[in-house]
Amino acid sequence: MEKLEPISISLDIEEAKNKLRTGDWDQIQTLLEVAKPLISAKAVYEICYIEEKLEDTVIIDGIRLSSRVLRKNLEKVGRVFPYVITIGANLEQKADLCMDLLEQYYLDTIGNIALLKARKHLEDHLHSRFAIDSLSYMSPGSLVDWPIEEQRPLFSILKGAEASIGVKITENLLMIPRKSVSGIYFPTEITFYSCQLCPRQSCEGRKAKYNEDMAREYGILK
Numbered sequence: 001m002e003k004l005e006p007i008s009i010s011l012d013i014e015e016a017k018n019k020l021r022t023g024d025w026d027q028i029q030t031l032l033e034v035a036k037p038l039i040s041a042k043a044v045y046e047i048c049y050i051e052e053k054l055e056d057t058v059i060i061d062g063i064r065l066s067s068r069v070l071r072k073n074l075e076k077v078g079r080v081f082p083y084v085i086t087i088g089a090n091l092e093q094k095a096d097l098c099m100d101l102l103e104q105y106y107l108d109t110i111g112n113i114a115l116l117k118a119r120k121h122l123e124d125h126l127h128s129r130f131a132i133d134s135l136s137y138m139s140p141g142s143l144v145d146w147p148i149e150e151q152r153p154l155f156s157i158l159k160g161a162e163a164s165i166g167v168k169i170t171e172n173l174l175m176i177p178r179k180s181v182s183g184i185y186f187p188t189e190i191t192f193y194s195c196q197l198c199p200r201q202s203c204e205g206r207k208a209k210y211n212e213d214m215a216r217e218y219g220i221l222k
């Protein structure tokens with residue numbers, strides 16, 4: 001298992017402004033300073049080769065991952081990188097103790113910004129270490145086609161994640177610490193976003209427009 005730790009995260013008010021759009025910037029600047037020492041970003045990933053490609057399933061390390069979309073995305077791919085990234089539990093514990101809901105929201109948003117930056121760090125590392133021009137990722141639970149239950153097989157592939165960086169899944173399949181993300185990176189010619197296949201409206205996290213033609217092409221819209 002490959003490990004990136006520590007991942008250095010810089011946080012500045014401009015990034016918070018982009019994310020929050022409106023707010024008490026003096027308070028947020030103070031909270032950024034509070035948050036910085038509480039962030040402990042790290043990541044682990046595996047370098048895996050696909051053993052078998054079935055109709056709507058791929059087998060990696062003897063473990064079955066079932067998703068029509070993932071299967072299609074891996075059509076021309078041999079090597080993948082299952083990963084887990086976290087910023088640790090300290091910031092969310094601080095937010096949980098906050099009585100002021102707005103302050104709690106600001107701290108939560110700062111945590112999301114930090115997690116995005118940790119993701120970018122892992123992506124940059126994969127690009128440079130493996131000389132990959134373009135990478136995409138999928139995460140269990142982001143599409144009906146690859147439900148949250150698929151965290152179990154994913155964490156079976158990443159079985160060292162808890163010992164290595166302290167991330168585990170609960171019986172309800174939530175990750176602890178909560179500010180963690182998991183999934184699989186794979187090389188692509190054109191960047192794939194699960195959002196392109198997700199019709200959900202009003203999602204703050206949307207990264208690409210819903211594409212009905214693409215949903216048909218992937219066989220998840222009849």
Ligand code: SF4
Pocket residue numbers: 142143194195198199200203204205206207
């Ligand atoms: S639109 Fe939102 S819910 Fe749907 S895949 Fe993108 S981030 Fe997830």
